[in-house]
Amino acid sequence: MVEQRHSTMVDAIAKKGTEILAELSPEQAELIHMAMLITGEAGELCDAIKKHTIYQRPLDMENVIEELGDLEWTLERIRQILCIRREETLDSNIEKLTVRYPNLEYSNESAQVRADKGEA
Numbered sequence: 001m002v003e004q005r006h007s008t009m010v011d012a013i014a015k016k017g018t019e020i021l022a023e024l025s026p027e028q029a030e031l032i033h034m035a036m037l038i039t040g041e042a043g044e045l046c047d048a049i050k051k052h053t054i055y056q057r058p059l060d061m062e063n064v065i066e067e068l069g070d071l072e073w074t075l076e077r078i079r080q081i082l083c084i085r086r087e088e089t090l091d092s093n094i095e096k097l098t099v100r101y102p103n104l105e106y107s108n109e110s111a112q113v114r115a116d117k118g119e120a
Contacts, residue, residue, distance in 0.1 A: 027081060034078045041070040 024032075045067035052059040079086060098104065099116040 034074050037074045041067055
């Protein structure tokens with residue numbers, strides 16, 4: 001009966017599609033679309049690299065470049081929707097990584113401590 005109880009619980013608390021649609025703005029719909037595109041394109045890039053590293057096939061650079069371009073396109077559209085300049089994202093990333101990796105030197109410890117997040 002645990003399975004039935006779990007099924008009933010899932011049905012009771014899952015947000016219904018009709019409610020999601022009623023609350024969704026066109027901008028939010030486009031952002032969801034772009035986020036889904038990122039995961040799809042990242043998966044395609046990962047697959048190309050998997051074939052090269054795991055199956056020892058020649059790296060399909062044409063495909064890698066295509067997938068990176070698709071990711072760049074999608075990221076740019078997200079920035080456009082949210083009025084974020086690419087330079088802002090790069091500056092933010094530089095600032096974060098400068099704090100995380102003192103003297104701009106990678107270490108496993110710095111990667112795990114994440115000083116930029118105040119974690120220890």
